[in-house]
Amino acid sequence: ESSYxxxxxxxxxxSLTVNTGGGVTITDILYVGHGTVGALTNDGxxxxxxxxxxxxxxxxxxxTIVLANGGRLxxxxxxxxxxxxxxxxxxxxxxxxxxxxxVLSLTTISPVNSIQPTSVLDISGSGLVTIPxxxxxxxxxxxxxxxxxxxxxxxxxxxxxxxxxxxx
Numbered sequence: 001e002s003s004y005x006x007x008x009x010x011x012x013x014x015s016l017t018v019n020t021g022g023g024v025t026i027t028d029i030l031y032v033g034h035g036t037v038g039a040l041t042n043d044g045x046x047x048x049x050x051x052x053x054x055x056x057x058x059x060x061x062x063x064t065i066v067l068a069n070g071g072r073l074x075x076x077x078x079x080x081x082x083x084x085x086x087x088x089x090x091x092x093x094x095x096x097x098x099x100x101x102x103v104l105s106l107t108t109i110s111p112v113n114s115i116q117p118t119s120v121l122d123i124s125g126s127g128l129v130t131i132p133x134x135x136x137x138x139x140x141x142x143x144x145x146x147x148x149x150x151x152x153x154x155x156x157x158x159x160x161x162x163x164x165x166x167x168x
Contacts, residue, residue, distance in 0.1 A: 002029040006038020010060050013037040018071065020044030029054060029077070033063025033094060040064070042071030042102070052077035056119055057084040061092030067102030067127070078108045082116030093118035100125030107131070111138045115147040124151045130168040134161045 003026045006014030013036060018024055022045035030049040032038040035058040040047070043066075053075045055063030063081070067073055080086040081094040087110065098104045098121070109131055115121055121142070123129060129148075131139075136159055142148040143157045150157045161168070 002031060004031045004034050004038070005040050006033045006036045006061070006063070007031065008035040008058075010036050013039070015039040015041070017041045017043065018045030018047055020069070022046075024048070026050065031055070031057055032065055033061040033092060034058055035060050037062045038064070039066075041066045042068070042073060044069045044071050046072045046074070048074045048076075050076040052080065052086075054080045054084045055096065056082045056092030056094035056116075057090050059091030061090065061094075063092070063094035063096075065094065065096040066099065067097065067104060068099040070101045070103075072103045072105065074105045076107050078110060079106055079114050081114065081119035081121065083113060086110040086114045088113070089116045089118070091118075095119065096121045098123045098127035098129055100127060102127045104129045105131075109135065109138060111141065115142055117147070119147065121148045122150070122152060123148070123157060124155065130165050132168050136161050
């Protein structure tokens, strides 16, 4: 069954904080900000989602995800920020921050539509995003469209295939 952090009622806000040593395993889709405000903060723990991550997945959805201090988010399916299918915009938005020591480990990212124009993936400090295969062109396109930024748009995103992380 899917798991939700902030679901359907615009009058309610949902939040989940995972601290150092903590862990959450989701065996289906993870929704963050599904029709309302949802905030996932991973401050040193591990969140593992075997399926998709949809954040800001409805028109009234606002998702915020923060990975810091060794916090890790593993996504086994596709990622969608501001979408519920990595294809069409939902009208919602999501800001995903991979900060100092945070790791976002992706399995799949769709070219062009996984991060919708109202959403952003921002990387800072020693934050790291990994994805298997040579997706340099896909990641460059997201970076050029300012959908992937560094330091809130004031820094430069480094794209590194097969050097720091073999095969990623």
